[in-house]
Amino acid sequence: MAKLTSRSEDYSKWYNELVVKADLAENSGVRGSMVIKPYGYAIWEKMQAELDKKFKETGHENAYFPLFIPKSYFSKEASHVDGFAKECAVVTHYRLKNAEDGSGIVVDEDAKLEEELIVRPTSETIIWDTYRKWIQSYRDLPILVNQWANVVRWEMRTRLFLRTAEFLWQEGHTAHATQEEAVAEAEQMLKVYAEFAENFMAMPVIRGVKTESERFAGALNTYCIEALMQDGKALQAGTSHFLGQNFAKAFDVKFATKEGKQEYVWATSWGVSTRLMGALVMTHSDDNGLVLPPNLAPYQVVIVPIYKGEEQLQQIDEVAFKIKKSLEAKGITVKYDNRDTQKPGWKFAEYEMKGVPVRIAIGPKDLEKGTVEVARRDTMEKEFLQQADIDNKVAHILEHMQKNLYNKALDFRTENTQKVDSYEEFKDVLNNKGGFVLAHWDGTAETEERIKEETKATIRCIALDTKPEEGKCIYSGKPSKQRVYFAKAY
Amino acid sequence: MAKLTSRSEDYSKWYNELVVKADLAENSGVRGSMVIKPYGYAIWEKMQAELDKKFKETGHENAYFPLFIPKSYFSKEASHVDGFAKECAVVTHYRLKNAEDGSGIVVDEDAKLEEELIVRPTSETIIWDTYRKWIQSYRDLPILVNQWANVVRWEMRTRLFLRTAEFLWQEGHTAHATQEEAVAEAEQMLKVYAEFAENFMAMPVIRGVKTESERFAGALNTYCIEALMQDGKALQAGTSHFLGQNFAKAFDVKFATKEGKQEYVWATSWGVSTRLMGALVMTHSDDNGLVLPPNLAPYQVVIVPIYKGEEQLQQIDEVAFKIKKSLEAKGITVKYDNRDTQKPGWKFAEYEMKGVPVRIAIGPKDLEKGTVEVARRDTMEKEFLQQADIDNKVAHILEHMQKNLYNKALDFRTENTQKVDSYEEFKDVLNNKGGFVLAHWDGTAETEERIKEETKATIRCIALDTKPEEGKCIYSGKPSKQRVYFAKAY
Numbered sequence: 006m007a008k009l010t011s012r013s014e015d016y017s018k019w020y021n022e023l024v025v026k027a028d029l030a031e032n033s034g035v036r037g038s039m040v041i042k043p044y045g046y047a048i049w050e051k052m053q054a055e056l057d058k059k060f061k062e063t064g065h066e067n068a069y070f071p072l073f074i075p076k077s078y079f080s081k082e083a084s085h086v087d088g089f090a091k092e093c094a095v096v097t098h099y100r101l102k103n104a105e106d107g108s109g110i111v112v113d114e115d116a117k118l119e120e121e122l123i124v125r126p127t128s129e130t131i132i133w134d135t136y137r138k139w140i141q142s143y144r145d146l147p148i149l150v151n152q153w154a155n156v157v158r159w160e161m162r163t164r165l166f167l168r169t170a171e172f173l174w175q176e177g178h179t180a181h182a183t184q185e186e187a188v189a190e191a192e193q194m195l196k197v198y199a200e201f202a203e204n205f206m207a208m209p210v211i212r213g214v215k216t217e218s219e220r221f222a223g224a225l226n227t228y229c230i231e232a233l234m235q236d237g238k239a240l241q242a243g244t245s246h247f248l249g250q251n252f253a254k255a256f257d258v259k260f261a262t263k264e265g266k267q268e269y270v271w272a273t274s275w276g277v278s279t280r281l282m283g284a285l286v287m288t289h290s291d292d293n294g295l296v297l298p299p300n301l302a303p304y305q306v307v308i309v310p311i312y313k314g315e316e317q318l319q320q321i322d323e324v325a326f327k328i329k330k331s332l333e334a335k336g337i338t339v340k341y342d343n344r345d346t347q348k349p350g351w352k353f354a355e356y357e358m359k360g361v362p363v364r365i366a367i368g369p370k371d372l373e374k375g376t377v378e379v380a381r382r383d384t385m386e387k388e389f390l391q392q393a394d395i396d397n398k399v400a401h402i403l404e405h406m407q408k409n410l411y412n413k414a415l416d417f418r419t420e421n422t423q424k425v426d427s428y429e430e431f432k433d434v435l436n437n438k439g440g441f442v443l444a445h446w447d448g449t450a451e452t453e454e455r456i457k458e459e460t461k462a463t464i465r466c467i468a469l470d471t472k473p474e475e476g477k478c479i480y481s482g483k484p485s486k487q488r489v490y491f492a493k494a495y
Numbered sequence: 496m497a498k499l500t501s502r503s504e505d506y507s508k509w510y511n512e513l514v515v516k517a518d519l520a521e522n523s524g525v526r527g528s529m530v531i532k533p534y535g536y537a538i539w540e541k542m543q544a545e546l547d548k549k550f551k552e553t554g555h556e557n558a559y560f561p562l563f564i565p566k567s568y569f570s571k572e573a574s575h576v577d578g579f580a581k582e583c584a585v586v587t588h589y590r591l592k593n594a595e596d597g598s599g600i601v602v603d604e605d606a607k608l609e610e611e612l613i614v615r616p617t618s619e620t621i622i623w624d625t626y627r628k629w630i631q632s633y634r635d636l637p638i639l640v641n642q643w644a645n646v647v648r649w650e651m652r653t654r655l656f657l658r659t660a661e662f663l664w665q666e667g668h669t670a671h672a673t674q675e676e677a678v679a680e681a682e683q684m685l686k687v688y689a690e691f692a693e694n695f696m697a698m699p700v701i702r703g704v705k706t707e708s709e710r711f712a713g714a715l716n717t718y719c720i721e722a723l724m725q726d727g728k729a730l731q732a733g734t735s736h737f738l739g740q741n742f743a744k745a746f747d748v749k750f751a752t753k754e755g756k757q758e759y760v761w762a763t764s765w766g767v768s769t770r771l772m773g774a775l776v777m778t779h780s781d782d783n784g785l786v787l788p789p790n791l792a793p794y795q796v797v798i799v800p801i802y803k804g805e806e807q808l809q810q811i812d813e814v815a816f817k818i819k820k821s822l823e824a825k826g827i828t829v830k831y832d833n834r835d836t837q838k839p840g841w842k843f844a845e846y847e848m849k850g851v852p853v854r855i856a857i858g859p860k861d862l863e864k865g866t867v868e869v870a871r872r873d874t875m876e877k878e879f880l881q882q883a884d885i886d887n888k889v890a891h892i893l894e895h896m897q898k899n900l901y902n903k904a905l906d907f908r909t910e911n912t913q914k915v916d917s918y919e920e921f922k923d924v925l926n927n928k929g930g931f932v933l934a935h936w937d938g939t940a941e942t943e944e945r946i947k948e949e950t951k952a953t954i955r956c957i958a959l960d961t962k963p964e965e966g967k968c969i970y971s972g973k974p975s976k977q978r979v980y981f982a983k984a985y
Contacts, residue, residue, distance in 0.1 A: 037564060047556065074592070097602065347634075
């Protein structure tokens with residue numbers, strides 16, 4: 006297997022190569038659409054399972070809404086149409102036919118739709134059109150619904166997982182009787198996302214709110230989690246929106262209060278997508294390939310036999326299956342790769358590339374000594390361990406690795422988060438170091454836009470735990486009451 | 496809650512009303528596309544979880560392939576294009592814009608795709624285009640991949656779950672080195688489907704193969720499971736196809752054998768869809784609403800308190816939570832509905848309509864006597880049981896109910912499967928009784944087509960367990976070696 010381009014050489018190339026070589030995903034014959042390969046999909050399934058569990062624990066149910074949305078639905082919420090109904094896939098016909106000249110199949114012009122259908126870029130409109138039928142009284146509230154679905158946004162420049170025309174995600178859409186309840190829901194879901202990112206993906210995140218110009222189209226407030234990638238660029242990892250009564254008004258969704266008054270319903274929506282796969286790669290991986298936190302590894306341990314001849318393999322098999330069984334009894338997932346079609350060296354490289362957390366190699370000498378060789382993927386350390394009690398030892402390594410990866414990423418972020426107090430310093434840090442830059446901002450969209458134009462850095466968020474601090478905007482010199490997080494971003 | 500139309504009065508109307516009133520699904524504002532409501536989706540999730548487990552136990556992995564398929568891909572497999580590339584959703588443009596006359600948003604004619612994209616009706620073409628890149632040598636085989644996805648087939652007449660433009664399904668696509676292995680895979684997956692239908696859905700099925708004219712477009716052999724609905728019509732509940740080398744040839748997918756020869760790869764595909772939800776409804780439900788086998792119930796037990804005043808409710812709460820806990824410890828899922836916004840009678844009707852297997856009611860007299868009232872949904876029987884040991888008693892009821900529903904459906908099918916030996920008798924049974932008709936057929940597509948035209952009955956399958964039997968075709972009088980299953984079908 007050819008080596009990866011190193012990160013220092015070309016980070017972007019390293020990423021693209023890794024995603025393909027680690028069998029996560031690849032480009033398809035359809036422009037901008039990817040194929041998520043089984044190994045990559047198994048990681049996504051682990052993300053889904055954990056998130057789905059957390060959604061259900063917080064009272065949500067899943068449902069499914071149509072892929073297609075009539076064009077007119079988008080026009081109903083003014084800011085939403087500008088944000089989403091532009092670059093999208095438009096279905097105009099519903100039939101193909103054989104060309105009359107025998108040249109193949111062509112669109113049947115007789116089967117033109119009266120109204121074009123948009124392949125959903127997000128589902129607020131179709132869902133609020135449905136909620137109108139579900140909501141009459143306060144008894145029908147709250148509605149706490151989530152959908153796992155594919156969505157399409159017609160991107161011109163695409164990159165595997167980070168930006169694809171079609172991607173997979175979940176979108177929560179909730180309806181509430183009061184503003185307070187809706188805001189609390191949006192904040193709760195941000196917390197769910199942040200805890201998932203940190204505890205499960207071992208990826209530290211900044212919890213914050215977006216500035217007005219970076220808000221979701223149709224939202225009154227957008228909460229977000231922002232992560233820092235190894236190349237010093239930020240990545241928005243999840244968002245949760247307080248939508249006010251905008252969609253209720255656009256789709257005429259009212260409810261009768263206990264007192265019999267008619268009021269518009271309050272809304273939230275929140276989502277994370279297969280983009281998290283890109284974040285995962287760029288948080289932990291190294292020049293040897295993918296590095297996976299044990300919580301997300303399709304198999305946490307791989308066992309590779311090193312042998313000559315059938316007899317030796319049989320002896321090793323015996324030990325390997327015993328170890329596999331003892332690990333599985335501890336809830337650890339194990340693959341024993343005793344295929345005779347590939348050599349041990351090939352297997353080592355393969356599982357290193359795929360980021361399997363722990364590799365156990367068993368050779369003839371190990372049989373004599375009662376040992377195995379244990380290699381951990383995060384530190385690349387190897388050691389010989391006695392077979393006795395191997396289940397507890399590996400469990401301990403995995404637990405430690407999950408924490409180690411988080412701490413490593415947190416240290417990296419700490420090292421790459423800098424307070425600056427002048428625009429010169431700001432540009433210097435951005436150009437020479439990257440990372441998060443904490444700086445004072447005067448709160449205007451004009452300043453935000455100018456800084457973006459001049460430096461390509463955007464305000465990633467106003468952190469929720471920011472302490473008030475008097476200061477002057479690095480750009481305009483006007484007074485500011487708090488620092489905000491700037492960064493160049495994916 | 497208004498009563499359902501009875502089955503004897505209008506079966507089709509009963510079905511449509513039930514699906515909506517039991518909160519399974521409803522029509523959306525998009526023609527032919529349904530909304531699957533949370534309660535319906537929870538049942539689908541249970542189906543998914545069980546099937547996914549079975550797929551993984553038999554060595555399959557999940558992956559994800561693009562929603563869009565370039566038009567030209569369909570033309571590559573001759574019979575496939577006729578079967579699938581006709582009634583479908585066609586994406587022709589990728590941008591909308593504000594109309595120049597200010598009338599709203601319109602399709603941007605400058606953003607016309609060079610090649611139209613078809614929203615997948617099934618994924619053989621895009622997947623085999625991908626497999627070409629994955630398969631070089633015998634070492635890369637078999638590929639055992641499944642995909643959970645939405646697909647679109649532009650149906651003119653739609654019915655919730657049974658026939659919708661968009662539906663959810665899984666499609667397995669496997670690649671093999673030999674014909675024998677591919678055939679064994681197709682047969683294995685039919686077995687998986689049949690066991691799922693019978694053990695999990697409590698729905699007996701006939702395992703068989705389709706006649707040539709009923710085969711999947713592109714298949715050499717289509718295996719199927721066929722179920723009998725309460726109105727005497729058959730429903731195809733799942734199919735598994737042996738595709739031969741058709742798709743490998745169409746997409747040029749070859750592999751190097753151990754001996755170094757280049758050979759085309761052998762293929763299967765297999766799928767079940769949200770149609771199973773319709774089959775579930777029409778197998779077990781009654782004039783009072785949905786009836787669910789306990790294995791598929793989102794909650795298997797509902798507890799309803801019957802009380803006057805806050806104090807009584809508190810006393811009942813105490814008993815109810817204790818019972819809930821003891822049932823949950825046995826792995827039984829329980830909902831305790833102590834909402835004060837609805838009356839007990841309303842709740843009884845609601846959970847009857849939703850098919851909750853067991854209802855436990857607790858009133859003030861039960862507190863005195865240490866009893867609860869237990870009602871089971873399948874037989875509508877009610878009895879008072881002592882609270883002591885209630886967990887074991889309910890577990891026993893649920894186990895019994897799962898079997899009872901299967902046996903009831905099996906008895907119904909047995910009563911409604913008839914051997915006939917003349918065309919007169921055949922027509923008589925079809926018109927007056929319905930059900931499966933076992934009759935001799937001469938094996939020709941012509942006879943099959945004539946019978947279909949004259950009676951609307953199709954050959955559902957040639958059962959795998961059919962015993963050879965000399966006879967004469969009921970239509971042509973020509974010799975026949977076995978009986979086949981005829982029925983009118985969904």
